[in-house]
Amino acid sequence: MKKALSLYIHIPFCKHKCMYCDFLSFADETNTKQIQYINALMSEIRMYKPFADRYTVKTIYIGGGTPSVLDEAMIGKVLDTVKHIFNVDRFPEITIEVNPGTIKYTDLLAYKDYGINRISIGLQSADDVILKRIGRIHNYEEFLQGFEYARRAGFRNISVDVMSGLPGQDVHTLVDTLTKVTEMKPEHISVYSLQVEEGTPLSQREDMLALIPDENTDRMMYSMTKKVLKAAGYKRYEISNYSLPGLESQHNKVYWTGGQYIGFGIGAASYFKGERFNNIKNLDNYIEICEDVRDELTKDTDRVRLYDSATGILREDIQTVYIDQRIEEFMYLGLRMTAGVSREEFILRFNRDMFELYGDVINKYINQGFMKAEGNRVMLTDKGIDVSNYILSDFILDKN
Numbered sequence: 001m002k003k004a005l006s007l008y009i010h011i012p013f014c015k016h017k018c019m020y021c022d023f024l025s026f027a028d029e030t031n032t033k034q035i036q037y038i039n040a041l042m043s044e045i046r047m048y049k050p051f052a053d054r055y056t057v058k059t060i061y062i063g064g065g066t067p068s069v070l071d072e073a074m075i076g077k078v079l080d081t082v083k084h085i086f087n088v089d090r091f092p093e094i095t096i097e098v099n100p101g102t103i104k105y106t107d108l109l110a111y112k113d114y115g116i117n118r119i120s121i122g123l124q125s126a127d128d129v130i131l132k133r134i135g136r137i138h139n140y141e142e143f144l145q146g147f148e149y150a151r152r153a154g155f156r157n158i159s160v161d162v163m164s165g166l167p168g169q170d171v172h173t174l175v176d177t178l179t180k181v182t183e184m185k186p187e188h189i190s191v192y193s194l195q196v197e198e199g200t201p202l203s204q205r206e207d208m209l210a211l212i213p214d215e216n217t218d219r220m221m222y223s224m225t226k227k228v229l230k231a232a233g234y235k236r237y238e239i240s241n242y243s244l245p246g247l248e249s250q251h252n253k254v255y256w257t258g259g260q261y262i263g264f265g266i267g268a269a270s271y272f273k274g275e276r277f278n279n280i281k282n283l284d285n286y287i288e289i290c291e292d293v294r295d296e297l298t299k300d301t302d303r304v305r306l307y308d309s310a311t312g313i314l315r316e317d318i319q320t321v322y323i324d325q326r327i328e329e330f331m332y333l334g335l336r337m338t339a340g341v342s343r344e345e346f347i348l349r350f351n352r353d354m355f356e357l358y359g360d361v362i363n364k365y366i367n368q369g370f371m372k373a374e375g376n377r378v379m380l381t382d383k384g385i386d387v388s389n390y391i392l393s394d395f396i397l398d399k400n
Helices: 029-044 070-087 103-114 128-133 141-150 172-181 215-231 250-256 283-299 303-312 322-336 343-350 354-365 381-387 386-395
Strands: 005-010 055-064 086-100 117-125 158-164 188-193 235-238 241-243 261-264 269-272 275-279 315-320 371-374 377-380
Touching: 005 070, 005 250, 029 070, 029 261, 029 283, 055 070, 055 250, 070 086, 070 103, 070 269, 086 250, 117 141, 117 315, 141 158, 158 172, 158 215, 158 371, 172 215, 188 215, 215 235, 250 322, 250 354, 283 303, 303 315, 322 343, 322 354, 322 386, 343 354, 354 386, 377 381, 381 386
Parallel strands: 005 055, 005 261, 055 086, 086 117, 117 158, 158 188
Antiparallel strands: 188 241, 235 241, 261 269, 269 275, 275 315, 371 377
C-alpha cells in the first residue's frame, strides 16, 4: 500500500510586500524571472521521480507570496509536472492562495480546469483604512468581487484569512469583519493574530506600533472571535482555524498530525523520509541549481544519484527526526487541534502508552481544567487552548 504524501509549492512573487510580512517573497520581479523560477520549480519536482511511485499525493497547497500574480498557465504547468511525476489521489484537496487585488475570473476558471478545488483568499480586514495602513493592495469591494468570481467559477470550498491585532483595529472593527465574512458563508475561516516580526517594515514604524491594540483588547478580540464564529456555525478545529462541518483544511491537518510532506521552491520546508529540511532561500542560486538539474535530466543519468547530489545542494538545516522528537511533535502539534490526540494512535506509532511518558503532565492539567480525556482521546479544553503555548511547552521531553 502506498504511503500518503502532501506537497507544498512555494510561489515567492507578489505585487507589493505588506507592512507585517516576513514570508520569503519578492515584489515586482520581471516576467522573465518568474518564468525562470517556474522552470526551476518543475525541475525540482522531477528530481523526486525515483521515489514518487511509493506515495499517493493526497493534498497539494500552492502558497506564497501571491500565486495569483502569475499567469495562470504557469500554475497549470507546475500541476501538470506534479501529476506526471507523482501518483495523485483520485480526489485530492488542491488549494491555491489568492489575494483580492489579483483575482481574475478567467484565471479561476483555468484553476478549476487544472484540478484546483479549494481557494484561500487573504482578506485580513473589511476596513479599507486598516487595509491601506498595513500595505494591502485591495479594498473590501475587491474582496467581495473576488469571492463572487470564485463562487461563479464553481468553487465550493473557499477559505478566508482574517487578522486580529492590526494597527488601528478595535474589537468593533474585528467583529464587523467577522460578521461580514460569515454572512458570505465561506467553508473555512482562519483568524491569525498579528505578530510583529523583526526586520519587517512594521517593526521599524513607531507610529504604527503605537496603534497596535493593547493586551486586554487583544484578549477581547480573541474571545469575540470564538463567539462570533461559533454563533455562525463554524467549528473551531485548531487554535486559529474554523470550518463548517467536515470542511477542515486537510493539508494543514497533515502538518499537525505528523504526516509526510515535500515543499518545492525557495525556502520551502519538508518532512520526508525521516528528515526535516528547508530549501535554500536565494532565488538566483535556486534557479541556477535547478537549471543544472534540468540539463542533467536530459542525459542518460542515474536519477537516484542525481536526486542525492542535487538535493544536497538545494537543502539546508537538515535534521534527522529521531523517536523522541517524533513523540514530542505528535503531542504538541496534535494538541493544537480541538480533537486532540489519540492514545491508540500513540501506541501504534511508538509502541508505548501515552500515559507512561506524559501521565503526570496530562493529569496535572486535567485537574486544573486545562485538559480533558474523552474515550480514547486527550485534548485541551477551551480554557487550555487560551493558554496553549504555556501548556504545550510541557510536552518537550528534554528541555536541556
